[in-house]
Amino acid sequence: MTVCNFRSRHLSKKLEWGVIFDLIIVLRSAMDATELFSVAHDTLTRTVLRVRNGEQRAASATLLSPDVVQAVVLLLAMTLLHVLVRVRILYTFCWVGFTVLAHVTESEAALGMATSLGLTIMMGWYSLRMLDRTTFMGILQGWFGFLSKYWPLRLLANSVDLLLHMGVPLTLAFCYLPLVRIWMTLPILIFSQLWIKLVADGDLCLSGNDVYHIYPPRPKSFWLAARKIELIYNFTVPTFCVLAYQAGFHEFVVNCLLKPSL
Incomplete structure (x- = not known):
């Protein structure tokens, strides 16, 4: 009976650690996605501003x-x-x-x-x-x-x-x-x-x-x-x-x- 209880507790701990690791992976993926979105947003913003500044020059080009x-x-x-x-x-x-x-x-x-x-x-x-x-x-x-x-x-x-x-x-x-x-x-x-x-x-x-x-x-x-x-x-x-x-x-x-x- 004691051996069964030990195995049960050991299995439950493994499951808990597995859930924790899964949560860490999900959170890390969410952070990576957020960082990627932020980089993409900043890149688009810089590009749009640069094009705005150069649009008059492009319009005057022969x-x-x-x-x-x-x-x-x-x-x-x-x-x-x-x-x-x-x-x-x-x-x-x-x-x-x-x-x-x-x-x-x-x-x-x-x-x-x-x-x-x-x-x-x-x-x-x-x-x-x-x-x-x-x-x-x-x-x-x-x-x-x-x-x-x-x-x-x-x-x-x-x-x-x-x-x-x-x-x-x-x-x-x-x-x-x-x-x-x-x-x-x-x-x-x-x-x-x-x-x-x-x-x-x-x-x-x-x-x-x-x-x-x-x-x-x-x-x-x-x-x-x-x-x-x-x-x-x-x-x-x-x-x-x-x-x-x-x-x-x-x-x-x-x-x-x-x-x-x-």
């Missing part, structure tokens, strides 16, 4: 200013990656590379173009997924085969997709929308056409399935719709960005989220 020329050259150069590395670089990844270069060079024109192009890609991608709800699953099947049927991979892929196609563009818009200009429509359109010419062999309808590895292959009508959606957004998004900023929508959102810090 189309032949060094910053604008550098930004356009960087954007168009992204289409040459396919030629250099002999690998088809997807449209979204070209934009990601350009966005990284825009931050490295701290080019205001490049940041504005990266923002506009990111919103175009976001809206185009989700418009395409609404048109064909199996698009994303088709890409997973094409890239990962039978592994695409397992929910952990699908959950991870959807999380990365959400971060890449929505999280990044919206963050760019939050920080750099004041830097978008209507003239950016032209270099974005040229970039799009160059990508199709160099990466998609000049015709997205014929090579789109090979470039994106979609399975089963989509019909020509799907790629025609994708092309039209892309053109519409490339033409309209920069203008809508400028109008949204002039209407005070960007200022309203920034004040709602960062008002205590501004």
Whole structure:
């Protein structure tokens, strides 16, 4: 009887310590999340303030200013990656590379173009997924085969997709929308056409399935719709960005989220 009581007390102590350790882990995770949120908030605040200070300078920049020329050259150069590395670089990844270069060079024109192009890609991608709800699953099947049927991979892929196609563009818009200009429509359109010419062999309808590895292959009508959606957004998004900023929508959102810090 004494041995049983000892074992019972020993087991209860182990359970108590286990609960304590679990609570410590939960509290530590909560603290890490709070610190991460604080760092993100401070970073966004500094970025927004810096863009506000430089917005007048960006507005007065001419189309032949060094910053604008550098930004356009960087954007168009992204289409040459396919030629250099002999690998088809997807449209979204070209934009990601350009966005990284825009931050490295701290080019205001490049940041504005990266923002506009990111919103175009976001809206185009989700418009395409609404048109064909199996698009994303088709890409997973094409890239990962039978592994695409397992929910952990699908959950991870959807999380990365959400971060890449929505999280990044919206963050760019939050920080750099004041830097978008209507003239950016032209270099974005040229970039799009160059990508199709160099990466998609000049015709997205014929090579789109090979470039994106979609399975089963989509019909020509799907790629025609994708092309039209892309053109519409490339033409309209920069203008809508400028109008949204002039209407005070960007200022309203920034004040709602960062008002205590501004």
